[in-house]
Amino acid sequence: MGTNATTQAANAHLTTPARLTGAEIVWATLVGEGVTTVFGYPGGAILPVYDALRKFPIHHVLVRHEQGAAHMADGYARASGKVGVAIATSGPGATNLVTGIATAMLDSIPIVCITGNVSSKVLGTDAFQEVDITGITLPVTKHNFLISRTEDVAPALRHAFQIARSGRPGPVLVDITKDAQQATALFDFAAAKPRPYRPHPMLHVEDSGLAQAAELIRNAKRPVILAGHGIIESSAMEQVRTLAERAQIPVALTLLGLGAFPASHPLNLGMMGMHGEAWVNHAIQEADLLIACGMRFDDRVTGSLATYATKAKKIHIEVDPAEINKNIKVDVALVGDLREVLEQLLPRIPGRDGSAWLKTIDGIKGAAAVRDIKNLPDSGHLYAAHVMHDLWRITGGNAIVVTDVGQHQMWEAQYYHHEHPRTLITSGGLGTMGFALPAAIGAKFACPDKEVWVIAGDGGFQMTSAELATIVQEKIKINIAVINNGYLGMVRQWQEFFYERNYEATPMVSPDFVKLAGAHGIQGLTVRTRAEVAEAVNEARSAPGAFLINFKVEKEDSVYPMVSAGSALHEMIRRPGNDPLVESPDDK
Amino acid sequence: MLHTFVAYVEDLPGVLTRVASLFRRLNININSLTVGRSERPGLSRLTLVCEASAEAGDRIRASLFKLENVVDVDDIAKDPAVTRELALIKIAATPRNRAQIFDLVEVFRARIVDLTSESLMIEMTGVESKIEGLIEVLREDEGRILEICRSGKMTMRRGHHISSVLNAMGAGPDMPAEPPLEALEEGAAGEPE
Numbered sequence: 001m002g003t004n005a006t007t008q009a010a011n012a013h014l015t016t017p018a019r020l021t022g023a024e025i026v027w028a029t030l031v032g033e034g035v036t037t038v039f040g041y042p043g044g045a046i047l048p049v050y051d052a053l054r055k056f057p058i059h060h061v062l063v064r065h066e067q068g069a070a071h072m073a074d075g076y077a078r079a080s081g082k083v084g085v086a087i088a089t090s091g092p093g094a095t096n097l098v099t100g101i102a103t104a105m106l107d108s109i110p111i112v113c114i115t116g117n118v119s120s121k122v123l124g125t126d127a128f129q130e131v132d133i134t135g136i137t138l139p140v141t142k143h144n145f146l147i148s149r150t151e152d153v154a155p156a157l158r159h160a161f162q163i164a165r166s167g168r169p170g171p172v173l174v175d176i177t178k179d180a181q182q183a184t185a186l187f188d189f190a191a192a193k194p195r196p197y198r199p200h201p202m203l204h205v206e207d208s209g210l211a212q213a214a215e216l217i218r219n220a221k222r223p224v225i226l227a228g229h230g231i232i233e234s235s236a237m238e239q240v241r242t243l244a245e246r247a248q249i250p251v252a253l254t255l256l257g258l259g260a261f262p263a264s265h266p267l268n269l270g271m272m273g274m275h276g277e278a279w280v281n282h283a284i285q286e287a288d289l290l291i292a293c294g295m296r297f298d299d300r301v302t303g304s305l306a307t308y309a310t311k312a313k314k315i316h317i318e319v320d321p322a323e324i325n326k327n328i329k330v331d332v333a334l335v336g337d338l339r340e341v342l343e344q345l346l347p348r349i350p351g352r353d354g355s356a357w358l359k360t361i362d363g364i365k366g367a368a369a370v371r372d373i374k375n376l377p378d379s380g381h382l383y384a385a386h387v388m389h390d391l392w393r394i395t396g397g398n399a400i401v402v403t404d405v406g407q408h409q410m411w412e413a414q415y416y417h418h419e420h421p422r423t424l425i426t427s428g429g430l431g432t433m434g435f436a437l438p439a440a441i442g443a444k445f446a447c448p449d450k451e452v453w454v455i456a457g458d459g460g461f462q463m464t465s466a467e468l469a470t471i472v473q474e475k476i477k478i479n480i481a482v483i484n485n486g487y488l489g490m491v492r493q494w495q496e497f498f499y500e501r502n503y504e505a506t507p508m509v510s511p512d513f514v515k516l517a518g519a520h521g522i523q524g525l526t527v528r529t530r531a532e533v534a535e536a537v538n539e540a541r542s543a544p545g546a547f548l549i550n551f552k553v554e555k556e557d558s559v560y561p562m563v564s565a566g567s568a569l570h571e572m573i574r575r576p577g578n579d580p581l582v583e584s585p586d587d588k
Numbered sequence: 589m590l591h592t593f594v595a596y597v598e599d600l601p602g603v604l605t606r607v608a609s610l611f612r613r614l615n616i617n618i619n620s621l622t623v624g625r626s627e628r629p630g631l632s633r634l635t636l637v638c639e640a641s642a643e644a645g646d647r648i649r650a651s652l653f654k655l656e657n658v659v660d661v662d663d664i665a666k667d668p669a670v671t672r673e674l675a676l677i678k679i680a681a682t683p684r685n686r687a688q689i690f691d692l693v694e695v696f697r698a699r700i701v702d703l704t705s706e707s708l709m710i711e712m713t714g715v716e717s718k719i720e721g722l723i724e725v726l727r728e729d730e731g732r733i734l735e736i737c738r739s740g741k742m743t744m745r746r747g748h749h750i751s752s753v754l755n756a757m758g759a760g761p762d763m764p765a766e767p768p769l770e771a772l773e774e775g776a777a778g779e780p781e
Contacts, residue, residue, distance in 0.1 A: 135605075138605065200654070201653060201660065320654070324650070325643065326647060
């Protein structure tokens with residue numbers, strides 16, 4: 001981190017145009033864009049940039065693999081709402097970013113990745129560590145730039161920030177040749193301002209659309225709001241809540257929408273889709289009106305499209321016109337920023353009595369929904385669902401939880417109840433295993449005062465566990481829960497259901513995670529029974545540094561209910577037998 | 589159905605790749621793609637013809653708009669428009685059999701633009717069916733056609749038509765001095781922060 005002197009010097013660059021090297025311009029522009037932390041890994045083609053870092057008040061986090069840098073920038077962006085920044089060298093450094101960039105693309109996360117490239121004179125010659133990274137990342141970025149002139153560095157970077165955060169956010173990559181980093185140009189921050197954000201020409205909400213939507217809402221008997229990630233990106237939490245409360249409409253959430261509507265709210269139904277609760281999916285299938293807010297009818301929330309909510313009219317409020325009628329044909333499309341559209345729509349929505357429909361849904365829920373998992377008898381086994389529930393209870397639901405991908409991710413979504421936006425960070429669209437640990441590091445830098453928990457499976461955790469060293473080097477406090485069942489659990493579950501229990505390549509031998517943590521200088525504990533959970537969690541929370549808990553959970557447990565891929569949303573595989581584990585109507 | 593997209597794109601390296609890549613990802617073959625300078629400095633105009641379902645049109649147009657370098661997109665579909673293609677056809681022809689080709693060229697209202705002792709070149713502008721008609725007739729004599737070069741379709745809507753986007757940009761053929769995108773400054777929404 002820079003001293004006061006470097007801060008003053010950097011700020012002076014922003015107001016007084018000066019001749020700087022391209023490398024200095026990179027940092028000066030980042031300072032101007034409000035960046036305080038970047039995540040990266042040095043190498044030959046980006047060395048000029050690293051050499052110039054000491055003159056600028058920006059903290060650089062050295063990662064252990066560039067994929068981690070992209071995920072950290074992503075976690076930083078998801079936790080803060082600001083643009084995250086990752087830096088890598090050319091060639092393998094750049095290609096290692098790709099999974100992280102694609103993860104951000106699929107979940108519409110604003111990050112800017114800066115890569116070095118070989119000198120412009122040798123571009124395209126297969127020079128050492130040269131790769132066509134703008135070509136490679138073209139389909140997984142919102143936009144990318146190949147910069148070979150120093151005077152283009154600042155305008156491209158500023159434009160990259162604007163693209164990343166405008167409209168539907170997403171990742172942008174700026175590839176800068178080494179000679180452009182080394183040469184000098186006049187740095188004029190104000191003059192490098194990009195042209196004003198050009199709203200998509202198809203973004204316009206017509207009065208007739210608003211009137212139509214309002215009428216559909218007024219006349220609906222069984223409406224459901226489908227709440228997605230767009231609510232958080234557009235900061236439309238209040239508007240969605242007002243709509244739900246005024247018209248008494250129940251709210252179903254997507255995985256990335258969790259936190260956009262308070263879990264404790266009486267109108268909150270819970271998560272929809274493949275592993276959504278049964279009553280949520282039934283409510284959607286029975287609905288006569290769906291109001292989709294900032295969600296994209298992903299196949300994981302619709303099941304079979306042909307049988308999806310066939311009785312319902314659909315209103316789609318969405319910022320990206322390319323999402324309209326993509327999967328589900330809608331009756332009214334309101335294309336625009338969600339908050340702005342809802343603000344125009346709300347004055348047309350009168351109060352409404354929704355009690356009959358809410359009562360029907362309560363009926364679908366059955367008595368099981370009011371049973372609290374914490375009251376269930378301890379069978380001596382440790383179930384992941386118990387871990388999630390206890391974590392939620394002990395942390396008061398106030399932690400930022402960063403999950404990996406797989407069974408634990410679904411259990412977390414079911415049992416950790418999120419009241420606030422940006423408290424669940426997870427890879428939804430791409431489903432990137434190995435996301436959790438690095439993304440949590442990014443989230444911790446975005447919110448240093450927040451309690452941050454990583455929840456990862458034994459498989460995904462090993463994909464990026466090298467970042468444990470980053471935690472130690474950076475001296476940050478992150479708590480890690482490894483949900484260890486000795487399998488690639490979600491794949492094993494699919495093998496159990498759809499491949500005649502042929503557990504090919506899913507049993508997994510893992511290191512002793514507590515010793516692995518110990519080797520990094522991180523404390524840890526192994527937990528085998530439910531009785532030990534609370535104590536271990538409390539110990540982790542009160543430990544001064546990072547802490548890892550290895551939860552040895554039931555090996556062959558599955559996530560229920562489940563809509564198998566391509567089935568109708570109401571055709572769910574339910575937990576067999578009388579296992580009193582899951583809150584669902586089947587638990588008798 | 590056949591879709592015809594007319595787009596204004598920034599005249600920069602890599603822009604065509606971005607446009608083409610969108611169709612590649614959807615596994616849609618591009619039947620023809622014609623690009624050249626437009627009436628606006630810094631902007632190229634392209635006509636892209638492809639086969640895709642009727643419903644795909646809106647989404648392709650919306651996806652094209654999402655590309656940072658694409659300024660405007662129009663889906664002509666079946667609206668009234670003028671479409672032309674240019675073809676250059678090189679024919680093996682000696683002084684002995686030239687006359688017959690001259691007659692053909694006359695019938696098709698094409699032109700001879702190059703003439704040597706062994707070959708000649710025909711230039712023809714027209715709709716696709718007319719060009720294909722000429723090629724078909726020329727093919728009746730085997731081995732006569734040496735080379736064919738076709739431009740792909742160029743399409744322009746009939747009547748007075750200007751998109752709201754281009755209107756907002758202002759800078760048209762009568763105002764070439766303005767840089768192309770600066771005109772957006774006023775009407776456009778502010779930067780989201």
